[in-house]
Amino acid sequence: RKAIEYHEKHLKIAIETGDRGGEGKAYGNLGNDYYSLGDYRKAIEYHEKCLKIVREIGNRDGEGRTYGNLGNVYQSLGDYGKAIKYHEKHLKIVSGEIGDRDGEGRAYGNLGNAYQSLGDYRKAMEYHEKRLKIAIETGDRGREGKAYGNLGSAYQSLSDYRKAIEYYEKFLKIATEIGDRGGEGAAYGNLGNAYWSLGEHRKAIEYHEKDLKTAIEIGDQGGEGAAYGNLGNAYWSQIGRAHV
Secondary structure (H helix, E strand, O other), rough: OOOHHHHHHHHHHHHOOOOHHHHHHEEEEEHHHHHOOOOHHHHHHHHHHHHHHHHHOOOOHHHHHHHHHHHHHHHHOOHHHEEEEEEEEHHHHHHOOOHHHHHHHHHHHHHHHHHHHHHHHHHHHHHHHHHHHHHHHHHHHHHHHHHHHHHHHHHOOOOOHHHHHHHHHHHHHHHHHHHOHHHHHHHHHHHHHHHHHOHHHHHHHHHHHHHHHHHHHOHHHHHHHHEEEEEEHHHHHHHHHHHH
8 A cells, every 4th residue: 555655656746757668667566566455457547557657668678577477367367368468469579579598487476377277288298398497597585486496386287296206305495595485384284185185195294384483473364374274184084094
């Protein structure tokens, strides 16, 4: 809410002074603010205003970023076809025109997430591997870790749980090294789910308890709730198996 207040002030001054570039940036920032609040329709409205301006002034970098932002919003709305369309436009600009390797990596990662949501796990893996390659090349440890996590999720969806665990462990190692507590918790939760799928319920409980501890420490209520649910499933499965 505070961010919106300041970005609206930026927008007002940019319009008053005829600063079209600043006006476009303000619209883009407001789009991101509303996206963070979960108001996706409002986010689209602002990103489309940003897109109109960056096209008018020939800001190809800004145009690419805006396509990526719109893709993320449509992904959150569950419109994966539209999300893919925008992420492909983003990719075309950053890879073919302006040579932005970091932007190219983000586009690959976003396309991987969209195809994962569509259930096309092979296609998702193809994009996540491209994302991983760029993250390693550019030395971006945080995004390298997330790429491992996404690849783990794709393998988990294909029921290749051992391969999923291999990638989740790589994700966990990096998250721990760089102090990414949220990523660390996500890796613990993913490992717990993979071991649960393998029927290794004690191991699943061990990881879900670590996930729970991390979520409580960083104040992630959503993660805390998910961890309780996963622990409940793991204990129930353990008891059910013992009764059989």
